Amino acid sequence: MTNDVLVFGEIRNGELKKVTKELIGAARLITEGTGGNVDAILIGKDAGSAAEQISDFGLRTITVAGDGILDNYSTEGYAKVFSEVVKAGSPAYVLLGATAMGRDLGPRVTARVDGVMFSDCVDLRFEEGRCVVKRPVYSGKLFIEIAPEGEWTTFISIRPNNLPPAGPSGGAAEIVQRPAGVTAESIRAIATEIIALSGGRPDITEAEIIIAGGRAIKGASNFRIINELADLLGGAVGASRAAVDAGYADQAIQVGQTGKVVNPKLYIACGISGAIQHLAGMRTSRVIVAINKDPNAPIFEKSNFGIVGDLFEVVPMLTGEIKTML
Amino acid sequence: MKILVLLKRVPDTEARILINQEGTGINEQGVKFVINTYDEYGIEQGLRIREQVGGDSKVTVVCMGPGEATELIRTALAMGADDAVHICDPALGKPDPFTSAIILAKAITDEGFDIIFCGKQAIDDDMAQVQSILAEMLDIPQVNVVAVFELSDDGTKATVRRRIEGGDEKVEARLPAIFSCEKGLNEPRYASLPGIMKAKKKEIRTKTLADLGFGEVPGGTRSRVLKWLPLPKGAECRMVEAEEMKDAVAELARLLREEAKVI
Numbered sequence: 001m002t003n004d005v006l007v008f009g010e011i012r013n014g015e016l017k018k019v020t021k022e023l024i025g026a027a028r029l030i031t032e033g034t035g036g037n038v039d040a041i042l043i044g045k046d047a048g049s050a051a052e053q054i055s056d057f058g059l060r061t062i063t064v065a066g067d068g069i070l071d072n073y074s075t076e077g078y079a080k081v082f083s084e085v086v087k088a089g090s091p092a093y094v095l096l097g098a099t100a101m102g103r104d105l106g107p108r109v110t111a112r113v114d115g116v117m118f119s120d121c122v123d124l125r126f127e128e129g130r131c132v133v134k135r136p137v138y139s140g141k142l143f144i145e146i147a148p149e150g151e152w153t154t155f156i157s158i159r160p161n162n163l164p165p166a167g168p169s170g171g172a173a174e175i176v177q178r179p180a181g182v183t184a185e186s187i188r189a190i191a192t193e194i195i196a197l198s199g200g201r202p203d204i205t206e207a208e209i210i211i212a213g214g215r216a217i218k219g220a221s222n223f224r225i226i227n228e229l230a231d232l233l234g235g236a237v238g239a240s241r242a243a244v245d246a247g248y249a250d251q252a253i254q255v256g257q258t259g260k261v262v263n264p265k266l267y268i269a270c271g272i273s274g275a276i277q278h279l280a281g282m283r284t285s286r287v288i289v290a291i292n293k294d295p296n297a298p299i300f301e302k303s304n305f306g307i308v309g310d311l312f313e314v315v316p317m318l319t320g321e322i323k324t325m326l
Numbered sequence: 327m328k329i330l331v332l333l334k335r336v337p338d339t340e341a342r343i344l345i346n347q348e349g350t351g352i353n354e355q356g357v358k359f360v361i362n363t364y365d366e367y368g369i370e371q372g373l374r375i376r377e378q379v380g381g382d383s384k385v386t387v388v389c390m391g392p393g394e395a396t397e398l399i400r401t402a403l404a405m406g407a408d409d410a411v412h413i414c415d416p417a418l419g420k421p422d423p424f425t426s427a428i429i430l431a432k433a434i435t436d437e438g439f440d441i442i443f444c445g446k447q448a449i450d451d452d453m454a455q456v457q458s459i460l461a462e463m464l465d466i467p468q469v470n471v472v473a474v475f476e477l478s479d480d481g482t483k484a485t486v487r488r489r490i491e492g493g494d495e496k497v498e499a500r501l502p503a504i505f506s507c508e509k510g511l512n513e514p515r516y517a518s519l520p521g522i523m524k525a526k527k528k529e530i531r532t533k534t535l536a537d538l539g540f541g542e543v544p545g546g547t548r549s550r551v552l553k554w555l556p557l558p559k560g561a562e563c564r565m566v567e568a569e570e571m572k573d574a575v576a577e578l579a580r581l582l583r584e585e586a587k588v589i
Contacts, residue, residue, distance in 0.1 A: 012491070073495065075458075075468055100490035104470045107423065107458035116424070116548035119453045132552060139449050141343040142352070143555040152548050189467035189499035196493040203492035209589070233589055251473075251510035252489060257339045257449060258363050258509050266588040277339040283557065287586045289578070290563070303563045304586070307578055309571055317572060321579040322589060 001151060003036030006091040008082065009054065009062075010101055014046040016053045018206075019097035019158070021165035024057050026124055026158060028166060030093055033126030039063070040173070041085050043078050045071040051175055058169035067180035074190040078105055080182045083112040086153065093131060098157040099205075106157050115153035118146055120261075122162045122284070131156070139257035140280035160206055161263045197252050202236045204253055209235030209266045212255055212282070215242035216271025216293065216311055223249060225312065226270060229319045232326070238262065238282075240272045256281035268318075271311040274299030291315065327383040327481060330434060331372040332444035332457070333402055334362040335395040339449065345554045351420075352554075361398045364445025367507035370514040371475055372443050373406045379481055384408045388433060390418070390426060396530065403525035404517030410528070411437060415535045417543055420451075425545035427459035432538045434464065440481075442504040446471045457506045467503045473510055 005027040009020040020040075027038040037060040042050050047066040054062065065081045078101075086094060086109065094109075096102035098120040110117040122143075123134040132147045133156055148154040204210055211230040213223055223237065230237045239249030241256050255262055257277035267285035272278060274290070274297055282288070283302050290303040291314045300306045307314055337343060338358040346353040361369075369387070376383040387402045387410040389395050399410045411433055421429070434442065447454035454470070461468035473494060474487035482501055487494040489508050499505075517525070535543065566581065568574040582589045 075461075079462075100471065100488070100495070103454055104458065104468070107453075107455035108462050108468065110455070111424075111427070111459040111462035116422075117453075117455055118549070119455060134555070135452075137451055138337065138343045138352070139339075139452060140557075142345060142557065144551050145553040145555065146549050146551050149547050149550045189469055189497055189503060191495045191497050193496040194490070194493055195487065195496060201492075206491055251508075254509070266582065266586075275340070276342060283560065287582070287588045288560075289582070300563045300565070302560045304561050305578060305581060306563045306565045307574055308565065308567075309574070313571060314575055317575040318579060321576050322583075325579060325583055326589075 001092050001153065002090050003031070003034035004089060004091040005030050005034070005036060005038050005093045005095060006086060006089060007038060007040040008094065008096040008102065009040050009042045009050065010097050010099060011042060011044055011046050011050045014049065016050040017097060017099070018165060019099065019160040020054065022160065022163045023095040023097060023158060024054065024059070025166035026163050027095055028058070029124070030126050030131055034092060036092065039089060039091070041065070041082060043070055043081060044073065055173045055175070056168040056170060057166060057173070058171050059173040061176050062173045063176045063178050065178045065180055069180050069182060069184060072191045073101060074187045075104055075108055076187045076189065077180060077182050079108045079112060081178060081180055083109045084181065085178065086113050090153070092154065094153060094155045096155065096157045098159040102157045106155050110155045113153050115155055116148050117155035117157070119157050121156050121158050124156065136261070138280070139277070140261055140283065141276070159263060197250070201230060204236045204238050204255065204262050205260050207236035207262070207264050209233045210238045210255070210262055210264045211235055211268045211270065212238030212240065212272060213243055213249065213270050214240040214272030215246060217243055217248055220248045225315045225319070229268070229315055232319055232322060240278050241275070269299050269303070270315055272299055273297045274302060327375065327379045327440045328438055329372040329375055329383065329385045330437065330439045330442045331365070331368045331385060331387050331402070331407065332430065332442065333365045333369070333387050333389040333398065334445070334448045335359050335389070335391040335398050336362045336448055336450040339363060345556060349554055359394065359398070361401060362445045362448045364447060364449070364507055364509065366514040367509065367511045368443035368445055369402050369405055369407060370512045371507060373515070374512065375441065375477055378477060386410060386437060388430065388437070389413070390421070390429060399530055400525050401517055403528045404521040405515055406521060408528065410530045412530050412532045413538070414532055417535060421543070422545065422548060423453050423455035423459055424548060425543055426456045427463055428544045429535070429538060429540065430456065430460055431463040433533060436538070440502050444504065444506050446506040446508050457504050461504045467499050468506070469497050469499050469503065470506045471508045472505045473508045475505065475511060
């Protein structure tokens with residue numbers, strides 16, 4: 001095994017995902033400890049142009065696998081080329097985003113190279129010759145610090161929005177073209193289409209600002225006031241389990257233990273009481289604001305700012321107020 | 327069609343989870359354990375596929391867990407599953423994803439299958455790895471975080487939608503394959519009274535590691551938990567108040583912009 005770190009860069013709609021730069025930042029931190037190099041791999045359509053976006057990030061090589069067969073995501077197609085690059089380069093660490101793709105691909109490739117993987121990490125450091133990662137367990141009710149034991153290629157998936165993104169650091173990465181090496185017949189499951197759901201708003205797992213509604217919203221159409229504030233701030237709309245179970249909101253935007261875990265810089269909880277399973281999904285947000293009629297709602301204990309009031313009065317008022325500021 | 331459903335015993339979502347005194351895990355005292363929420367969608371989907379395909383289709387639950395998991399396996403049987411395999415061995419402790427997948431792969435291969443359902447992740451360690459490692463070991467395709475599932479009429483492939491950032495990815499998968507389920511895939515049924523009565527007579531085949539041909543816990547030690555950490559205490563909540571609500575809201579907006587600098 002070498003001392004190197006391999007970063008799996010993710011591309012969506014032709015753009016390199018922001019988390020890729022966060023991964024490069026984490027990779028630099030690790031190689032400061034190991035003394036190795038950082039390489040990257042980009043797979044899929046637009047891999048070539050995405051590589052240019054990080055060509056001056058101090059990477060040694062960027063492997064580009066852009067064959068047409070990889071235009072659509074398939075676990076098997078991507079895992080084939082990814083695992084071969086891992087086997088050839090023998091890095092000590094492989095970093096991925098804890099995204100839909102990273103969470104699907106990571107364990108499969110880890111299994112193929114017989115390594116170890118830590119999912120959904122929020123922080124990492126290098127000490128005593130290995131990487132120690134911090135990750136939530138019990139859906140964010142606790143954290144553990146965990147480290148590899150023995151000589152295993154260690155895969156780490158890192159949640160978006162947790163680590164600072166790296167910037168250019170000079171140098172020109174060598175671009176290595178790599179054929180997919182798979183046939184269409186050998187791929188037994190493949191994505192055929194992407195269906196957008198969120199109405200143009202950012203996804204809650206990637207959003208910097210989330211406005212969330214709870215049971216007190218009382219109806220699906222009342223989400224309009226939440227949407228207005230979210231759209232004004234370029235944020236995403238979230239919902240508590242109570243609101244989803246009552247049919248007021250789609251499950252895709254549920255925040256909490258059986259929904260998504262989110263980490264925005266601003267989370268505004270409107271009419272959400274703050275059940276344990278909800279707090280588990282949003283408590284790492286940088287700034288939390290609670291708007292609730294009940295002054296004893298547990299959400300206030302976890303918030304930075306609170307207003308005791310009716311969300312139907314407060315939220316439109318807040319939207320109006322912010323409009324005059326921006 | 328032989329349908330397998332994987333089931334894990336985990337703490338209830340509403341449970342307060344605290345670190346034990348030794349700092350080596352959680353304090354399980356007083357914690358209610360349930361079927362992993364996402365696995366319930368897998369059970370329901372398995373039952374629906376059995377109903378759709380008919381014939382001699384069968385739903386078998388596969389659970390790795392302590393003796394106490396039996397009661398949850400019975401719940402799955404009461405929902406309508408036909409029988410179960412319970413992998414139970416005191417040597418197991420809390421197996422890591424590789425150990426789990428190696429053992430499950432053996433049990434599943436012994437059992438035979440056309441399709442496997444499980445939850446997208448277990449809400450205890452939240453690794454979300456076992457199903458994909460398992461797929462690799464069984465050399466079958468996987469589709470994770472499935473929110474819509476449709477089996478073709480001839481039962482040879484599935485067209486599904488899996489949740490990704492900001493939307494769904496439509497995936498075509500040839501069977502046999504493993505599908506990990508997302509909330510919203512279906513509405514899991516409750517066990518009926520007749521179902522509960524019938525479940526008592528259904529077979530649970532308990533297997534130890536030795537029964538599955540393992541001399542010791544497989545997979546090797548790959549990681550070590552160094553520390554369990556409680557959540558950091560949040561900042562004190564600053565309540566924004568004023569005579570008039572309008573003034574309180576204006577102050578909140580100012581705080582968010584000028585002090586917190588988040589808008």
